[in-house]
Amino acid sequence: MPVLIDIDSHEHHLFSRAPNGGTAAMASPGSRVECLDIGLINNMPDAALMSTERQIFDLVGAAAERLVVRLHFYTMATTPRSEWGHDYVRRYYRSTDDLLNGGLDGVIVTGTEPRAANLTEEPYWNSFVQLVDWARENTLSSVYSCLAVHGAVLHMDGVERHKLPAKCIGVFAQTKTTRHPLMHNVPATFRIPHARWNEVTERELVNCGYSVLTTSPQSGVDCFVKQQKKSLFVHFQGHPEYETQTLLGEYRRDMGRFLRGENEVCPTIPRGYFGMEAEELLTAYRRKALSDRCPEFFADFPADRLARDLRNAWHRPARHIYRNWLLYMASQRAARSRPPPLSGRNRTRPDSHRSGDPAFGHHG
Structure with a gap:
């Protein structure tokens, strides 16, 4: 299926891409195509704006299979940008302020390079907090990556990040630690890239009610989740979306x-x-x-x-995780829009509307 892009111009570079034989398609105004609406909140520095779009587009496209996904591009106006960056986001992005009166099925929130010693001193902190508060009430699930993870857990539960003695960078073996639908069809051990100067620890996360799904002796916690009001918050300290190079x-x-x-x-x-x-x-x-x-x-x-000899060892497990995430949102949306069961003999069987995909009902 094509990935629909909610952009008004065919000049955007994603329209020339074709992951798994598919292509991007412009989302028509007023389109009634049944699809999952996902916002990419791209806060990456200017040099990584386009590559991050490409990485998320390719990964979501590979994971979607028969699902139709429509991507919407947003950025926080308070994220520092060059003149080129301001012009680029002006042409292809909306401000996160536009989200506050609406809703999406899900969002993917990227991090950015840290500038301040404390996250609360970053120039975008107030905008980020507003976004997180909106997401827990107006999405089915929200994905946070790298520095956005540290901001989300700090705001939601007061979990502080810790400075590492050296940058954690490389591709590290992760081990599944919890049975969870997001880990269905994911190997017991798999590899994921990491690139960060800080971390949040398993002990502090568990003490605040988070479920740690994957961890590594070398890179610590990677994926962990927690239900935050209406939204399942999914956190990656690593980067499953990264390309080979x-x-x-x-x-x-x-x-x-x-x-x-x-x-x-x-x-x-x-x-x-x-x-x-x-x-x-x-x-x-x-x-x-x-x-x-x-x-x-x-x-x-x-x-x-x-x-010359680099190999992408993480794309397949990353695709499975994102596939399970998309199926989770599709399942949740169907359940929340389901009419109440009838009383008496005509009552609907409780499992008659479940998704046909084995990810739900299986907790591998």
């Missing part, structure tokens, strides 16, 4: 910042991501960057050679 691009960016003197910490090599030959190549490059730090050395970064 996304971590490579992030590492290259961080190395450039170090060589230019914008950051005093030389980035650590992503773990579990590169093959042995690539790791040796990158180790030699990093050693020279530390011994002879200069901006000119950035031109020698061996991006093409490093990318």
Whole structure:
């Protein structure tokens, strides 16, 4: 099925993509197509705006299968942007202020790079809090990614993030810890990319009523959930949506910042991501960057050679998780719109309206 895009211009880059043989289609005004309406709240920095759209579009498109999904693009007006960024979101996005008098089946809320020591001091904090409060009353489920996770749990339950001694970056094995419909058809152990400077811990989350679904000895908690009023809040400290080369691009960016003197910490090599030959190549490059730090050395970064043998080990489990999320919302929407059961002999059997997909009634 095509993924419908609620954008008024065919100039948007997603209209040329075709995940799994499908394409984006413009959502016609007043369209009555039965579909799941999902808002992408894209707060990523300007350089990652388009790639984040592409990642979410491709993942949702792969997960949707026979479901029809309509994506709506929003951003918080208080997110810092360049002149180009302001122009881009003006053309293709709506402000989250437009959400406050409406509802969606679900939202996916991205993080952004931290700028302040405390989340409550970020320039977008008040807008973010307003968005979270709206989501728990006006969505069936809400997905939060990376820094948005830390903001959501801080606002909802006072769970503080903790600074890590070094950036958690790489592709880490996650183990399922709880039987839950979102984990149906997901292997007992699978790999997910992480890239962050902070974390929230399992102990604090469990003490506040969260159910931890996946965790790792190396990267800590990844996926965890909690019902927040009308919405199931789903949190990923990792990045199931990442493309094959996304971590490579992030590492290259961080190395450039170090060589230019914008950051005093030389980035650590992503773990579990590169093959042995690539790791040796990158180790030699990093050693020279530390011994002879200069901006000119950035031109020698061996991006093409490093990318040659990269493999995406997380797309299949990520697709299963997002498939289960879409099915959850479809099931919830059907249940909430269902008329009350009839009394007497004509009463409807309680299971007669259940989704035909095995994800519901199975808690793998």
